[in-house]
Amino acid sequence: MQQRTRPLATQTIRDSISALAVFLRALQDHEDWAPELPRNAVIYASDYPRTIPLRARGLNAHIMTQVRAHLPRWPQPDGRFLTELMLATGLRVGDACALGYDPIVRDRDDNPYVRYWNHKMRREAYVPISAATLDKIREQQARVREQYPAETAAYLSQPAPRTLPVDGLRLVPANMLNPHGLLPFRRSTYNLQLQAWVAKCGITDEAGRPAHITAHQWRHTFATTLVNRGVRLEVVKQLLDHASLEMASHYARLLDTTIRAEWDAARDNDDDLQHLLPADVEWANRSRTALPNGHCGLPRQQTCDHSNKCLTRPVFITTSEDLPAHEAHRHRTLTLIAQLDARGQTKLADQNRLVLEQLDARIAQIKQAIATGGAHRDAI
Numbered sequence: 001m002q003q004r005t006r007p008l009a010t011q012t013i014r015d016s017i018s019a020l021a022v023f024l025r026a027l028q029d030h031e032d033w034a035p036e037l038p039r040n041a042v043i044y045a046s047d048y049p050r051t052i053p054l055r056a057r058g059l060n061a062h063i064m065t066q067v068r069a070h071l072p073r074w075p076q077p078d079g080r081f082l083t084e085l086m087l088a089t090g091l092r093v094g095d096a097c098a099l100g101y102d103p104i105v106r107d108r109d110d111n112p113y114v115r116y117w118n119h120k121m122r123r124e125a126y127v128p129i130s131a132a133t134l135d136k137i138r139e140q141q142a143r144v145r146e147q148y149p150a151e152t153a154a155y156l157s158q159p160a161p162r163t164l165p166v167d168g169l170r171l172v173p174a175n176m177l178n179p180h181g182l183l184p185f186r187r188s189t190y191n192l193q194l195q196a197w198v199a200k201c202g203i204t205d206e207a208g209r210p211a212h213i214t215a216h217q218w219r220h221t222f223a224t225t226l227v228n229r230g231v232r233l234e235v236v237k238q239l240l241d242h243a244s245l246e247m248a249s250h251y252a253r254l255l256d257t258t259i260r261a262e263w264d265a266a267r268d269n270d271d272d273l274q275h276l277l278p279a280d281v282e283w284a285n286r287s288r289t290a291l292p293n294g295h296c297g298l299p300r301q302q303t304c305d306h307s308n309k310c311l312t313r314p315v316f317i318t319t320s321e322d323l324p325a326h327e328a329h330r331h332r333t334l335t336l337i338a339q340l341d342a343r344g345q346t347k348l349a350d351q352n353r354l355v356l357e358q359l360d361a362r363i364a365q366i367k368q369a370i371a372t373g374g375a376h377r378d379a380i
Contacts, residue, residue, distance in 0.1 A: 010049050017048055057217050058224030062206050067213075070201035078172050078185060079193035081140045083218065085114075088133040090222035090240055093215035094119055097185040101144060101155050101169040104137065117165040118241045124164045125241035140171060148173070148181040191215060223248065229343055323366050330359045 008016075021043035027034045028042070059067065074080035082096050089096075095116050105115045105126065112134045118125040129137075145152040148169060155169040173181040175189065194215060203211045219240070226236050237248040333356050340349035 058220040066203045074197050086218035089127045090219045099171040151181050326363050
């Protein structure tokens with residue numbers, strides 16, 4: 001027997017312990033099966049290894065901006081359609097590839113849904129779609145109808161399937177060795193198209209490195225976007241057709257901007273808008289505490305009750321060396337305001353506009369001091 005060189009994964013260990021726990025419970029329920037088994041032969045919660053929360057894998061705004069800009073350059077219509085569909089619905093790539101020719105159903109208010117077979121959970125599921133996504137599905141159906149006219153006519157002559165899964169014409173048929181359109185598009189083919197497209201378009205991360213994108217990250221991105229727009233986790237669970245909230249939470253991690261906005265909203269309101277220390281400050285003699293874009297001028301024996309509102313504090317010391325940090329802060333604030341406005345979070349956006357005004361004032365003062373070359377240009 002080949003010796004294992006790597007340790008077992010945590011989930012593998014948990015699955016094995018769970019199987020043993022079920023076996024022991026069965027023996028306890030049927031006492032005649034193992035009468036000599038002690039009653040305390042059970043698995044406790046503490047016997048399981050501690051689970052480590054999964055890292056959020058949703059694609060950030062930097063990458064998604066490039067994805068949406070370059071999506072029209074995806075050369076194959078079938079792969080491009082699958083990408084658009086997964087981004088709009090959160091479907092797994094296998095479930096999207098396996099869709100029947102006409103997966104559309106409607107509710108009593110005539111709202112459209114995609115009906116699909118959840119292969120992982122082995123059950124039928126539904127996900128709502130927009131009018132734009134419905135139009136893309138109709139366009140894909142037209143391409144299939146042009147390629148497989150006889151098979152399309154035969155498919156539409158039959159009633160809609162009562163249960164899933166079913167065989168038959170596919171919405172995205174395999175592009176090789178598929179004379180009647182009955183074979184679903186291959187996941188391996190989609191993955192090859194995806195990697196070739198990412199490389200061709202030069203999609204990069206924030207550091208300028210080639211971005212690593214997988215088909216399953218469309219699902220992560222779909223869920224994370226929903227949560228950051230205020231959709232409750234229970235609804236995300238239903239949309240992803242997950243078995244538990246815990247499973248849905250792995251996909252739906254709050255973006256840093258959302259966490260920051262909530263944190264800003266919870267801070268104290270302070271109307272002290274003084275920006276600068278007096279010009280005669282001898283800041284070299286002060287006990288200064290380093291901050292991300294300046295220094296705090298409070299003597300060390302004093303405490304701060306201003307809840308990090310440093311930009312508005314009269315004891316905040318900033319220098320020409322801090323100008324890049326202020327400008328970076330200003331860029332982040334502009335981005336956050338745009339995101340909050342897009343989500344209709346007017347109050348949080350207005351709060352951040354105050355921060356933007358304070359940053360603009362700081363930056364202007366620093367640049368003016370540098371330009372004039374005054375005696376106190378390094379202590380503002």
